[in-house]
Amino acid sequence: MQEPQPYKAYRPLLLSLAYRMLGSLSDAEDIVQEVFLDYYQLDRKGIEHEKAYLAKMVTNRCLNEQQSARKRRETYVGNWLPEPAVIYSDHGQGDPADKLEQTETITYAMLVMMENLSAIERAVFVLRETFAFDYSDIAEVVGKSEANCRKLLSRAKEKLGVLPDTPSFHNKRALELAGAFIRAAETGDTAVLVGMLSEDAIMVSDGGGKVRAAIFPILGRDRIVAFYEGLARKGNQPSSGAYIPAMVSGQSGLLLIQDGHAARVLTFQWDASGEKITRIYLVMNPDKLSHVTKTDANLS
Numbered sequence: 001m002q003e004p005q006p007y008k009a010y011r012p013l014l015l016s017l018a019y020r021m022l023g024s025l026s027d028a029e030d031i032v033q034e035v036f037l038d039y040y041q042l043d044r045k046g047i048e049h050e051k052a053y054l055a056k057m058v059t060n061r062c063l064n065e066q067q068s069a070r071k072r073r074e075t076y077v078g079n080w081l082p083e084p085a086v087i088y089s090d091h092g093q094g095d096p097a098d099k100l101e102q103t104e105t106i107t108y109a110m111l112v113m114m115e116n117l118s119a120i121e122r123a124v125f126v127l128r129e130t131f132a133f134d135y136s137d138i139a140e141v142v143g144k145s146e147a148n149c150r151k152l153l154s155r156a157k158e159k160l161g162v163l164p165d166t167p168s169f170h171n172k173r174a175l176e177l178a179g180a181f182i183r184a185a186e187t188g189d190t191a192v193l194v195g196m197l198s199e200d201a202i203m204v205s206d207g208g209g210k211v212r213a214a215i216f217p218i219l220g221r222d223r224i225v226a227f228y229e230g231l232a233r234k235g236n237q238p239s240s241g242a243y244i245p246a247m248v249s250g251q252s253g254l255l256l257i258q259d260g261h262a263a264r265v266l267t268f269q270w271d272a273s274g275e276k277i278t279r280i281y282l283v284m285n286p287d288k289l290s291h292v293t294k295t296d297a298n299l300s
Contacts, residue, residue, distance in 0.1 A: 021063075088245065
């Protein structure tokens with residue numbers, strides 16, 4: 001049987017790696033495309049471990065990209081959130097796993113937290129925790145010793161802390177809770193909102209200066225409730241469209257479609273009980289929603 005070409009065999013893995021390194025699907029796609037263009041120009045006869053070699057090429061490009069990306073974020077308008085990898089079906093069915101290799105190891109909530117890591121810590125964490133690379137392979141990819149890589153992983157986990165091990169992000173209950181939150185928010189049902197939010201909940205919205213969004217995070221349950229109550233009172237909720245279930249970077253979320261385009265993506269971080277919201281992430285920057293893809297569409 002003929003071996004699959006490197007592009008077909010490794011593109012999904014490399015795209016997943018670059019996306020988790022950068023938090024941007026558009027940048028990840030550019031880097032993977034550039035890597036393969038360069039790779040096919042090489043004399044590949046001496047490359048014994050193709051997968052590790054390609055992973056090293058992608059990781060190095062991502063490490064360079066992160067330096068310039070951090071500078072760009074210094075001038076970003078408002079809160080910066082990772083670009084969500086959103087896939088949905090009009091019928092609410094199907095497996096939205098076509099665009100990225102699906103794993104629950106790193107969800108959207110974890111992507112946000114990973115912004116606290118250095119570039120090299122993030123690389124080691126992703127290679128080990130998501131793709132289960134051996135330390136010897138990680139050392140080769142990032143150019144560090146195995147002992148150093150173990151220390152980097154330990155440091156990364158210490159910075160990330162413990163993300164609550166909530167019930168499956170894919171389960172029906174998570175979607176029910178998300179739907180209940182939106183209904184309460186749109187109607188200004190204060191009692192329901194209070195019951196669903198932890199006291200120290202935080203809401204972060206990303207409009208990128210392209211659409212109206214809160215410039216700073218909204219801190220605390222009372223302020224979040226007051227925010228949504230005010231929107232409902234002023235009639236500032238979306239006038240058309242409805243939120244539908246979607247896969248948002250490895251976890252359940254909600255997507256608002258207006259005039260045939262993605263307008264908002266909403267996802268949550270839950271507490272250990274899986275019943276209280278501790279973080280709300282709302283992405284509205286249209287530049288970050290251009291990759292929203294139906295599961296029943298043909299994916300490139």
